[in-house]
Amino acid sequence: MRAGQGPIHSKEIAARQEIPEAYLHQVLGALSRAGLVRSTRGPLGGHELAMQPSQISLFDILTALDGVDPKPHPHPDGLGAADVVHEVWHEMQEQNERLLRSITLKTLVDRQADRETCANYAI
Numbered sequence: 001m002r003a004g005q006g007p008i009h010s011k012e013i014a015a016r017q018e019i020p021e022a023y024l025h026q027v028l029g030a031l032s033r034a035g036l037v038r039s040t041r042g043p044l045g046g047h048e049l050a051m052q053p054s055q056i057s058l059f060d061i062l063t064a065l066d067g068v069d070p071k072p073h074p075h076p077d078g079l080g081a082a083d084v085v086h087e088v089w090h091e092m093q094e095q096n097e098r099l100l101r102s103i104t105l106k107t108l109v110d111r112q113a114d115r116e117t118c119a120n121y122a123i
Contacts, residue, residue: 001109003053007039007046027065034064053105059097
């Protein structure tokens with residue numbers, strides 16, 4: 001929501017998100033190592049996105065936080081009838097990955113803005 005407005009102090013982020021600042025530092029460290037966030041030290045420092053919100057997907061974030069392998073998962077060869085559950089599980093993982101890749105931070109900001117927009121019926 002504040003992309004392009006300069007670094008934000010972790011104390012402000014933690015307060016707004018209602019999470020402990022120590023936990024936030026762990027999250028920001030993982031996001032920074034993945035190249036999604038950059039941090040600047042000093043009184044005017046803080047944290048900011050390293051890319052545009054439209055370029056960061058939920059899949060990118062989950063990959064950074066959970067250490068998920070971002071490479072596509074190939075279908076195992078030789079699936080028999082007994083492996084139908086494995087095949088369905090694999091298809092579900094692919095669907096989830098497609099969905100997470102399709103939702104960016106900009107998508108979330110836009111959805112939030114839509115919720116905050118109230119109809120005005122004043123005449």
